[in-house]
Amino acid sequence: MEHSTTRVSRHTPTPINERIRSEIERNISCYAAGGPEAIDKRLRELDREWDIERVLEANAATLALLGLALGRFLNRRFYAFPAVVATFLLQHAIQGWCPPVPLFRRMGVRTRTEIDYERYALKALRGDFKEVSGNGGEYSDYGRLVHIVQS
Numbered sequence: 215m216e217h218s219t220t221r222v223s224r225h226t227p228t229p230i231n232e233r234i235r236s237e238i239e240r241n242i243s244c245y246a247a248g249g250p251e252a253i254d255k256r257l258r259e260l261d262r263e264w265d266i267e268r269v270l271e272a273n274a275a276t277l278a279l280l281g282l283a284l285g286r287f288l289n290r291r292f293y294a295f296p297a298v299v300a301t302f303l304l305q306h307a308i309q310g311w312c313p314p315v316p317l318f319r320r321m322g323v324r325t326r327t328e329i330d331y332e333r334y335a336l337k338a339l340r341g342d343f344k345e346v347s348g349n350g351g352e353y354s355d356y357g358r359l360v361h362i363v364q365s
Contacts, residue, residue, distance in 0.1 A: 219327045221310025222266055226319045234324055238332045246339045253340045260333045265326040269318055270306060274299045 223231050245256040264272075281295025306312040337343065 218310070219325070222315060222319075222325050223328075225309070225311035225315065227316070230316075230319050234319070234322065234328060237322070238324075238328060238335075241332055242335045242339070245336060250340055253336045256336060257333060260329055260336075263329055264323070265329055266315065266318055266323050267326065269323050270303070270312070270314060273314065274303050 241256065245252045278296040278299045281292050281299065284292035284295070302312040302314065306315065
């Protein structure tokens with residue numbers, strides 16, 4: 215069984231995943247260079263960013279409601295539209311993929327894991343984790359973490 219945090223990226227073509235990763239790395243570098251204020255601003259933006267799951271859910275709900283309205287007021291055949299949308303949602307829940315996913319990924323819609331990677335890298339660069347302790351002492355690999363995130 216596939217892990218739920220990686221199934222969308224596993225079903226996304228490699229070039230698209232690489233483009234998204236490159237964008238994340240550029241964002242980290244750019245906002246880190248801008249200092250704490252730039253990082254704070256970017257973190258607020260990340261709090262508002264919709265992940266692929268939310269985009270799929272919002273679009274599916276919109277299309278299902280549209281199909282129901284069109285079925286009621288124009289032609290009963292439009293009732294098939296919500297059934298197709300529900301099938302796509304079920305397919306996504308089971309497989310981590312459905313026909314709209316590649317479109318949204320090409321548009322740059324990221325997974326929650328990808329958004330969180332950028333978020334926590336920026337927080338690490340800002341110094342949020344300097345006081346993290348483990349094994350009775352300060353986290354000894356903090357400098358290594360920052361180096362990994364910056365490279």
